[in-house]
Amino acid sequence: MISSIPSSIEVTAVLDEAARTVTFSLQPGLRLPGKSSRQWVVSLGGRVLARFPADMLTPVSAVMPLAELYETAHGLLEIHDDQGKDVSDWVQLRGEGELFAALRIGSAEEFFTRLQQHHTRFRSLFLLELGARLAFGSAWADYRVRASALTIIAHRYLERLPGRFTAQDEGRLDWLMDAAEKLLPEGEAALLNGPLDWEIARWTTSLATVCGYIALIRQQPDRAREFFAVHGRQTGTVEIARVSALNLVVGCFMHGLLSHLAGRTEEARRSLILGLETVKPSVQAQDLLENVWVIGDLMNVMGVGRQCFIALVKLRLLHTDPRQPVLDAEASIEPSAVTGPLQKLLDGGYVPELEAHLLRYRSA
């Protein structure tokens, strides 16, 4: 029987992040004569979105939980007949809108534009996470894309503080941290053996930073210390990776604090001194006339460097001449002066051991 079938189907998606669902609408396009005895099945990333008669006239909609969408292995829209035969030669599927833009990201350039750069990236946090997760597993993703992808995902969890993670979150974070622990040595080896690449340096530092905090939130201080140890090994890269200056100094500070907490005082001293010493090359690496934020960033770098110095004195890691004062008598370590989530972690009760440790040395 000859009927008419659509030559194309436009699929649009509306995200409802509050309801944790996405609603798809499938809108048939221009109709052409064709066989219509079949059922068609449209799927996304291997999950069925809708089944409908091939000669459908009106739009079809389908709701998918975000969690299900998140688990899709890839972002491809597919259309089959009820025999399982690919019919995309007859019917073109066009995914429209930001969700499909996120799913279609296929190059490093597109990845950084839509998922990473502040002014051009998606506003939806879910899309950032979804896009990053899919990009991480893509064949085209090089080290910097993979490290950046994990960093983007980690940020989504850090942004949710204060709050508790669900079992589902925990599962995803397990995956994230395992992936980061496998990936970071790759970046460090490249920096050690190859020519210095500022993007590899930048993403190695960024990923280690966010994972360090996530490990702390998950009550894994030893694991956090290992992540923050990356910074101490990478302070030399500040000359090429200027944007990492703040993370490098913060990482040294955190490593110093956590090492001291673990009774590893020599490492604590080394890291805190290194953090303070990284202030100078951080400043020298910058072109201050580039924009006003460069100086603002350096002020934060120096603020953390100052905390490194205070920590050295308060944790009694610096031998000083009592006749030569080096610190105001009332000074103490100020976690709020350390750019990043440290203060939030303390306020939220995520790091009780660290909090008690800081309190113990407050009036030391």
Add this chain to the structure above:
Amino acid sequence: MPNSEIMSREETNLRPDQQPDLDALSVNVKVHAEYVEGEDRIAFLVEVTDVPPSLLGVRMRLALGPVTVMTFTPPARPTTYPLRFGPTRLDHASVVLLTSHGLTLRPDDAPVETAVTVCHGTGEVMEAMTLPDEDAFFERIQLHHSRFRDPRLLVLGARASFPHLTSFEARCAALTVVAHRLLEANPAEPPSNFASALADWVMAEGDMLAKEGAARLAQTQQAAWSDVRWTVSLATVCALLSLRRDDIEGAHRHFGIAADQTHHVSVAPVSALNLVNACLFKGLMLAMDGRMDDAREHLERGVKAFPPCVAAQDVMLNVWVIGDLINVAHASRLCFIALARCGLLPVGDVPKVNENSKLELGSAKSPVARILAAGHARRLAEFVVSVSGVSPKVLVS
């Protein structure tokens, strides 16, 4: 003995036997001075431990520079010592403004030339007026940890020492110390006659000294630390005092002298904040005068000065080093915002500042905003308001 001295001796009312006795008496006179509790007056007390026979019953005059501190008359016959006279009181202001602070003694009816110096003083007021050398001057007047706690003594000591100070840095330091005390006063209140007179003196001497320092620094490849530090400090306080005195030209000149030393920052990192602030204010004043290229050059200099400031410092020394550097960075950031607000940044596709970045001079570690908000240097204040995006009241918040 030269003739002139014989002549002068003959002209005095001093009997020949009294002159050596006067020298002897001066050794036995001890002067104690202290501030009267709750008043800006100095009380003088005299203690005499022995009086030579020829001066018994002779009325004596004790003077501080040209001003009489007190007259006293030892008893006509030998008596039990010590004798005590006073107290008499002099205003702190009039004492400070004296051009000489030498303490001298003579018989009341003898001419001034016969007076002998009294060296024996006690109390911090006497110490401040008789600092023996430049080391003592720096220790008691300038260095933070060892100087007098009472700010009146700093002013008195600086003013009394000034005529005897020979080194450039000590003379600059004396004027700078006094200027700082003047700058501590609320700029919204009219200055006292005393403060005005002191400021006149600081500005007159400071003009010459700052020029001298700038000239010396302009000629040298390897600037001396003390030349840079004190030229910049003095020029800075003179610029600030000028603003308070509504002398915009003076502020222009002195901020200019300080800003011109910015390339010496690695020699004198202690001056970093003054240097960058000078670039900021000089730049703004140039922009106010429509000298936009010069304004840009100064403001960019203030931005670019920050890395060498950091390079010149040892951040491991103490916590204040990095605290100062944060202040310098803040001043450099204000220079950048001033470039933007004065329309001196190159036009490009990439944003360089937030569109709503305000030039908040009140956040600078400098009293300029407070001085302008108090109504001084109106032309500059109006210009700053026009480019800063904030009202003059907000300047200080």
